[in-house]
Amino acid sequence: AIIRELGGIPIVGNKMNSPNHSIKEKALNALNNLSVNVENQIMIRIYISQVCEDVFSGPLNSAVQLAGLRLLTNMTVTNDHQHLLDSYITDLFHVLLTGNGSTKVQVLKLLLNLSENPAMTEGLLGAQVDSSFLSLYDGHVAKEILLRVLTLFQNINNCVKTEDHLAIQPTFTKGSLFFLLYGEECAQKIRALASHHDADVKEKVVAIIPKF
Ligand SMILES: *[C@@H]1O[C@H](CO)[C@@H](O)[C@H](O)[C@H]1NC(C)=O
Numbered sequence: 001a002i003i004r005e006l007g008g009i010p011i012v013g014n015k016m017n018s019p020n021h022s023i024k025e026k027a028l029n030a031l032n033n034l035s036v037n038v039e040n041q042i043m044i045r046i047y048i049s050q051v052c053e054d055v056f057s058g059p060l061n062s063a064v065q066l067a068g069l070r071l072l073t074n075m076t077v078t079n080d081h082q083h084l085l086d087s088y089i090t091d092l093f094h095v096l097l098t099g100n101g102s103t104k105v106q107v108l109k110l111l112l113n114l115s116e117n118p119a120m121t122e123g124l125l126g127a128q129v130d131s132s133f134l135s136l137y138d139g140h141v142a143k144e145i146l147l148r149v150l151t152l153f154q155n156i157n158n159c160v161k162t163e164d165h166l167a168i169q170p171t172f173t174k175g176s177l178f179f180l181l182y183g184e185e186c187a188q189k190i191r192a193l194a195s196h197h198d199a200d201v202k203e204k205v206v207a208i209i210p211k212f
Pocket residue numbers: 020021022023
């Protein structure tokens with residue numbers, strides 16, 4: 001709060017323009033620390049589109065990308081600023097599918113926050129997502145990723161149920177997340193996970209499976 005009152009947030013925010021990646025990364029980390037304060041978040045939100053540009057145009061798995069994803073995750077802990085990510089959802093899924101393990105986990109934390117918000121459901125389900133997304137539901141996928149993609153599905157299901165979003169099904173195009181999640185291939189994969197060796201995975205699957 002003191003840093004904000006002394007006008008520090010724009011000073012830190014402008015450091016994101018630095019061509020030096022090390023400085024950019026530290027600016028993102030400092031904004032992330034500042035973002036624990038809700039009033040700071042109101043000032044930090046003006047940087048969200050720039051952070052997204054850095055995250056989605058910068059090198060995959062880079063320190064800047066991860067720092068940016070962490071900041072975006074902490075800016076979406078409440079529902080207040082989530083809509084600022086509306087136009088970047090397809091990019092998020094692209095980084096999810098191409099990034100390495102650390103990147104995947106960080107993108108999933110962000111997507112999980114969005115998936116709990118019914119106002120984001122239509123945007124998530126309408127995102128164009130490569131069909132390789134379904135391979136994240138394979139039995140051999142790392143538990144920290146598998147549990148999160150299952151929770152993602154569970155959260156979206158819950159929102160669909162409460163909001164009756166299935167009524168708008170015809171508006172989703174082929175190639176959208178909707179068609180992947182509610183297609184036969186995904187149903188088969190999730191049924192197969194019911195006999196997974198890990199108890200937590202099994203438990204999660206049992207919670208989702210009545211949907212099929
Ligand atoms: C970037 O900034 C850091 C920290 O000031 C410095 O150590 C490093 O040499 C700089 N890198 C380049 C390429 O200028």
